[in-house]
Amino acid sequence: MTLSVLIPSSVVREAEDKREATRKLGYIARSATVFRVDHLIVFPDRGGERRLGGEFVETVLRYAATPPHLRKKIWGRRDELEYVGVLPPLRVSSTTGSESTDSGSLTQGIVTEVGPDDRVRVNCELQHPVSLHVPESVSVREGTRVAIRISSREPVRARIVDTPLSGFDVSCLDLVDALEHAAAGITVATSRHGDTVTTGRLPELAARVNRAGATIAFGAPGRGLPVILGDDNAPDSQTQTDEKTVSPANVDTTGDNTASEVVEPNVDPGFDLWLNTIPQQGSEVVRTEEAMFASLALLTITE
Incomplete structure (x- = not known):
């Protein structure tokens, strides 16, 4: 089974500073490690980026994926890596x-x-x-x-x-290209406006993932996948919170703050499924790294 995860270059857009952005990427790297993700792909969301964009995201994630004994030799000193001391240890077996x-x-x-x-x-x-x-x-x-x-x-x-390695690789690809080059398996977009994952449907979904692999995409804080894809009719874009009036902690979401309803996206680059993996979320917002843990835990469950 090959497992790929797609995250937008705007994933740290709500972080107050470089330190907090680095910590957030550390949680994403931890999630990728825990669930044995093979490929972590950063796709561009230029419209959602703020001070720290795709180059920063890719660099920090590549550093995190580098074996500890090679990090100093490979990376040396770089501005993007100023706060890598806050990254949690991945403890990949290899x-x-x-x-x-x-x-x-x-x-x-x-x-x-x-x-x-x-x-x-x-x-x-x-x-x-x-x-x-x-x-x-x-x-x-x-x-x-x-x-x-x-x-x-x-x-x-x-x-x-030619021996499989533990841990994940990091690359940057356009979202459409990433889906076109996805390994055999299903392609999944996560959204609070997707089809709800139920106990009746879960066995079939998990079986497909474990049998053939999957490519799973996530949105960014305040920008769900429909918005990133340019869907002007998406609920995310219609009810976008004014982030200048609230604290960053209250706007870190992979969707928006409206009631959940199944929406067929008008702009779809080729996903097989749009899924809501946290149908009864108790918080108005779900962070991208939290959505990764919740979604991957469901979709990789075995019999």
Whole structure:
């Protein structure tokens, strides 16, 4: 099963400062880790961005996804990473030690340069970056995490292997492109105006996700997916709260503050389903990271 999550570049639009925005992205990274998300994709929502936009979101999430022992080597000092000390530890199993076998230890590295002749430069737990051949079955680009089998450290003997890695990759794609390139499975848009997930419907939904995988999209604070997609008739756009008159904590929502009703979006880039995964929410607002925990917990449940 391949699981992808799509979040907008405006996801930190309500954060009062860079520190709070970093903390919010840490919760998103935690959610992706807890539910074994494979791909975390940031799609552009330029109209919803404020001081911190897509580049900041992508950088912080990429940093969070980087194994701790490689972070300093890969990232150094960057303005976007000023407050990464507030990020919660992800504790991904593959980043807490190497798996040893008779053929060597298994670790992971980050591709820092793609060269000719199917070779790449990789930073890993070895003292210096190494140039390695890329197997035909492995697709890489700069920033890709790869599994490396180290059979000797002096002299260095290592190779890239086609082995699944724990943790998630981060990329930036237009929403339409992300759906077109989605792995086999269903594509789901989450919205408080979507079809309600009921106990009768849940087994079928979860079975589809666990059998074939899914790509699940979330909205931003004060901007549900219909609004982001430019649906002028969406309830979100008709009842948008004036965020200047309330505190940021009261406007952090993946939808709006109106009563829930099923709405067929006029602008749909190709989702298979529009789902309301928190049909009886007790708060007027649900944060994006909270919606991720609630939605992924439901849709990945097993028999």
